[in-house]
Each structure stands twice: as C-alpha cells, then as structure tokens.
Amino acid sequence: MSLEPLKQMALLGALGSSITISSAEFAQYLKTSPQTASRKLQILEQENMITRKMLPSGQEITITEQGILALQKEYHEYQQIFGDYEEMRLSGVVCTGLGEGRYYITLEGYLRQFEQKLGFTPYPGTLNIELNPYSINLRRRLEIMNDIHIEGFEDGVRTFGSAKCFKVTIDDTGGAIVIPNRKHYPDNILEIIAPVNLRERLNVSDGCEVEVVLCRT
Amino acid sequence: MSLEPLKQMALLGALGSSITISSAEFAQYLKTSPQTASRKLQILEQENMITRKMLPSGQEITITEQGILALQKEYHEYQQIFGDYEEMRLSGVVCTGLGEGRYYITLEGYLRQFEQKLGFTPYPGTLNIELNPYSINLRRRLEIMNDIHIEGFEDGVRTFGSAKCFKVTIDDTGGAIVIPNRKHYPDNILEIIAPVNLRERLNVSDGCEVEVVLCRT
DNA sequence: ATTACTAGTTTCCGAGTAA
DNA sequence: TTTACTCGGAAACTAGTAA
Structure with a gap:
C-alpha cells in the first residue's frame, strides 16, 4: 500500500x-x-x-x-523525524524496575516539589516502560527540552540528585515522566508517576503495550 | 525512488x-x-x-x-496538506494581466496605505503569476489567514474596494501579494507588488517559473 | 552471525483495445 | 474524449547459496 x-x-x-x-x-x-x-x-x-x-x-x-x-499517520512520522510536533508519543511495554522509584518518590524532599510543580501527589510507585527503538530515539530529545526541574537536596546523611519531569497523559490519565539527572541513566526506560496506581487504572501488567503522550508546552 | x-x-x-x-x-x-x-x-x-x-x-x-x-521535501508536502507550516510556497508561471494593477497601485488612497503597512513604495506595476494546481489549492488558505488589510475609499466619483496583502519574498526580494476583496476574483492568479520592477530584478518574462515564499506571522 | 549474489516466482507497468 | 480490460515485458521480491 x-x-x-x-x-x-x-x-x-x-x-x-x-x-x-x-x-x-x-x-x-x-x-x-x-x-x-x-x-x-x-x-x-x-x-x-x-x-x-x-x-x-x-x-x-x-x-x-x-x-x-493514513495521511496523518505518515505526517506524524515525519513530524517525529524533524521534531516539529505539538505532541510526542512514546510507546513501549510495561516492565518491572528495581523498586527504587517507590522509595525516592516518598521522600519528603521530592514529594513537596512534585505536589507544587506537577499539581498532584504521586502514588508511591513508578510505572516503568521499556521503550521501543523509535521511542528511545524520541526520548533523547527530552534531554534538551524545557523540563519541570526537580531540585536535589540533602538530609544530612546523603545527597539526593535533581531530576527532570515532563507532564504526560496515558490513556486520559494525567501523570509525569521522571528522569533522574545522573550519568549512565538508561535511555530505554521511562519512569512514570501519577496520582493513581497506573497498573490498576490502565489494567496492565509486565509486557503490555502502553503509550504516553507528551504535550509540548 | x-x-x-x-x-x-x-x-x-x-x-x-x-x-x-x-x-x-x-x-x-x-x-x-x-x-x-x-x-x-x-x-x-x-x-x-x-x-x-x-x-x-x-x-x-x-x-x-x-x-x-529528500526527507525534508516530503515532510514539506505533508505540511502543505495539513497546513502546519511556517512558510507557504506558491509557484507558477509569469503572465500578463490586464494592466489594471498599475493603475490601482498608483492611486493616492492605496499608495499611502502600502507605504505605511508594507513599508515600501511599490513599483507602478504588478507581477502576475498563473499558479499551478497545487498552489491554487494553497492560495485558498490565504482567504482565512491573517492579512494586512488595505482599506477601500472613495474619491467622490467612484468607490475603490478594500484588499488583502501578504508579505512575501521572491528570490530574496521583498514584496507583497495583493488580493482585491471582490467576488469572482480569479483564484489561479497571484498579483505581486514590490519596491522594484520584479520582471527586471528577477529577469523573467511570460512563461517563466517563479516561486513566492510567504512567511506566516 | 553477517552481506550479497543467483535463480525462480510474483508483482507491476504500460501499450493496445474495447466499451 | 473517458474508464478499464488484456497481455507481454520489465522490475521487484524471496529462497537458497557462497563468502
């Protein structure tokens, strides 16, 4: 065709x-x-x-x-190539992380910023998505896009690094991508936080295809 | 290919x-x-x-x-289809009009507005372009785009209608499209005014291919 | 595992023709 | 003039093979 x-x-x-x-x-x-x-x-x-x-x-x-x-789909692909899009669609399959996300999210130092800057109190846990190759390529663009900056802090014992956030919607549910600002962070995994338990809300488990939509601000 | x-x-x-x-x-x-x-x-x-x-x-x-x-060219075509472009390229061949353009342009009532709203004093004459089918289609979009409005006026004897203008560049030369606001105006002809004689500047005559670039404001 | 060739099959193109 | 068929040749595909 x-x-x-x-x-x-x-x-x-x-x-x-x-x-x-x-x-x-x-x-x-x-x-x-x-x-x-x-x-x-x-x-x-x-x-x-x-x-x-x-x-x-x-x-x-x-x-x-x-x-x-059909034409819009083609147009959309070219928009992804040349970056002149209003929305960025990242897709992949749900996977299980190391469980670190849940720990960090609940830390007072981050939690307050999430509430203030994202406008919601995140459910204690992240939805991890293993991106497909096209989406990995798109994800790299996030590095240079205007992010919602989450400050790092220290609690006297250790220091916690800063992070970038991007508001997204998944199947009409609001949430945000969280990317810790540290070197050697994998570029094929996307961590999503939301005010609700996304696995339940979306009714997905490991291996399920999901797509997150990022609207350019 | x-x-x-x-x-x-x-x-x-x-x-x-x-x-x-x-x-x-x-x-x-x-x-x-x-x-x-x-x-x-x-x-x-x-x-x-x-x-x-x-x-x-x-x-x-x-x-x-x-x-x-090659990819950009294809992308550009899809942008023309879906209208999400920064610039609009209209092309066609030079043709000879009825010579009316020259008369109207030099009227004091229009001339002042051109100088004020376009920033240049038009050469007394228009470059007429017979658009190709693709460009005719694009030209229709001008109807609903933000135009530079030229007011109509009357000199006591007769009334002169209003018009739309769009700033364009032709081969690095600045100018403007002029579209009189009257019904039954042909949609396959583009009238261009510029501070210089475009036929001389571009070294073109009837039948020559030209392209005008309109930047969306 | 690669890449790239050969060979056989399928698909596609376009001149000719009919309606 | 149209549209749409048939049909012979050209082009493209994929399986198999070699390097």
Whole structure:
C-alpha cells in the first residue's frame, strides 16, 4: 500500500472537498501512464481510501476518513523525524524496575516539589516502560527540552540528585515522566508517576503495550 | 525512488548521528525480507542517500545531506496538506494581466496605505503569476489567514474596494501579494507588488517559473 | 552471525483495445 | 474524449547459496 497517490490527491485539494480529475491528468502528477493512474485510483477505492463518482469528463474523488487517517499517520512520522510536533508519543511495554522509584518518590524532599510543580501527589510507585527503538530515539530529545526541574537536596546523611519531569497523559490519565539527572541513566526506560496506581487504572501488567503522550508546552 | 526505507532510518535516529543495524533487523522495520532490506540499503547508498561502513555485526549508517533534503521535501508536502507550516510556497508561471494593477497601485488612497503597512513604495506595476494546481489549492488558505488589510475609499466619483496583502519574498526580494476583496476574483492568479520592477530584478518574462515564499506571522 | 549474489516466482507497468 | 480490460515485458521480491 503506497501512500504516494493519496498524497498527491491531498495536495490537489481533495482533503476539504471533492475534486474532479481524469486518470490522464492524475497520471501527470504521479509521473506515470494513464493506465497506471487509473489502476491506482481503483486500488485506492478498494482500500477505502477514496470514494469515486464517475462522470463523463473524469471522476469526482473524495478522500475518506480512513484516507485522512493514513495521511496523518505518515505526517506524524515525519513530524517525529524533524521534531516539529505539538505532541510526542512514546510507546513501549510495561516492565518491572528495581523498586527504587517507590522509595525516592516518598521522600519528603521530592514529594513537596512534585505536589507544587506537577499539581498532584504521586502514588508511591513508578510505572516503568521499556521503550521501543523509535521511542528511545524520541526520548533523547527530552534531554534538551524545557523540563519541570526537580531540585536535589540533602538530609544530612546523603545527597539526593535533581531530576527532570515532563507532564504526560496515558490513556486520559494525567501523570509525569521522571528522569533522574545522573550519568549512565538508561535511555530505554521511562519512569512514570501519577496520582493513581497506573497498573490498576490502565489494567496492565509486565509486557503490555502502553503509550504516553507528551504535550509540548 | 521510494523514501520509505530512508524514512525508517531517520525514525531509528540516523539523522543526528549514525546508527548501527543489520539488514535482518532493518527488514523488520520495513516489514520485508532481509534480502530486500539489504538491497534497499545498497540502493540508498547508490543514490547517495546514505553512507555505509561495514562492520562484522552489521553496518554503520549515516544519512547524507542529500538524504536529509529528500526527507525534508516530503515532510514539506505533508505540511502543505495539513497546513502546519511556517512558510507557504506558491509557484507558477509569469503572465500578463490586464494592466489594471498599475493603475490601482498608483492611486493616492492605496499608495499611502502600502507605504505605511508594507513599508515600501511599490513599483507602478504588478507581477502576475498563473499558479499551478497545487498552489491554487494553497492560495485558498490565504482567504482565512491573517492579512494586512488595505482599506477601500472613495474619491467622490467612484468607490475603490478594500484588499488583502501578504508579505512575501521572491528570490530574496521583498514584496507583497495583493488580493482585491471582490467576488469572482480569479483564484489561479497571484498579483505581486514590490519596491522594484520584479520582471527586471528577477529577469523573467511570460512563461517563466517563479516561486513566492510567504512567511506566516 | 553477517552481506550479497543467483535463480525462480510474483508483482507491476504500460501499450493496445474495447466499451 | 473517458474508464478499464488484456497481455507481454520489465522490475521487484524471496529462497537458497557462497563468502
């Protein structure tokens, strides 16, 4: 399934309203023969990407909802490549961490900042997500994005490092990514905190696919 | 020349730095066989889209400048479809208008507004461009964009209508699109004014391809 | 484990034709 | 003029093999 013909239709304005065009004319935009252009239109119709109405002078073409979604998906991928996105989608599978998260979250020094800067009291525990390769690549961008800064502190015995936070939503549930500011922190794991127990709320366990959506501020 | 393999490489992070991957692994992302993936990589290299360095465990791949440009071009087309662009590029061929433009421009009532709102005194004459189909489609968007409004006026004898302006650059020369606010104005013609004679500055005559770049404000 | 070739199969393209 | 078929050739795919 090639998107090129559908993209050309969209560029010709078939997104908002229908357009009338002949196979021969469409062939010029596709830089191919009228026969191939005609066949491409047949295929797009079979795939429910467009609807056609035959006219003596050509055909009236409208891109379907499904067609729009297919184009948007492609557009979204290019946005991820060039970073010109309003939202960043990171996905992966739920995994079990070392249990350190729960400990750190409940520390008074961090807790207060979470409440103040994130606007919620985190459930004592983190949802760990093992990112897929694409998402790992995206995650690296977080390093240079505007973060919600969590200060480090010391309690007289030891020091606790600072961290970055990014507000996200997972399946309509608000939460935040927490990335400790220390070297050698793995880049394929995402730690999420939220006001609720996410494993319960999302009804997920190790190995389940999840996606977090980060809105650029 | 299909961009799909190159897009996948970019999604895997080969834009900023090089990545190391085997044909077999790459095949999974392309949803094809390792043989085909291997061939795709050979082709991309032949086309100067990527550079490869063979390693025992796979190959180190970097996307070339040319490859980045190819991806950006594709991205740009999707931006035109979904309207999330910083700049709008309208292109077409130079044509000769009715000569009305020159008359209207020199009217005191318009001239003052051009100087005040556009920041230049227009050369007495417009460059008319017959837009290509893609650009016609884009041009329609101007209708709903924030314009520089030129007021209508009357001189006691007749009334002169209002117009929209959009600042543009053509080949590094500043100017503006002028669209009279009247019904039945053709949507395939673009009238450009500039502080200089554009035909001379650009060294163009009827039939020459030109492109105007509009920066969204 | 790689990469990349050869060979056989499948898919795709486009000229010709019909409606 | 259209659209859409058939059909022969070109291109692309994948399994197998070699390095």
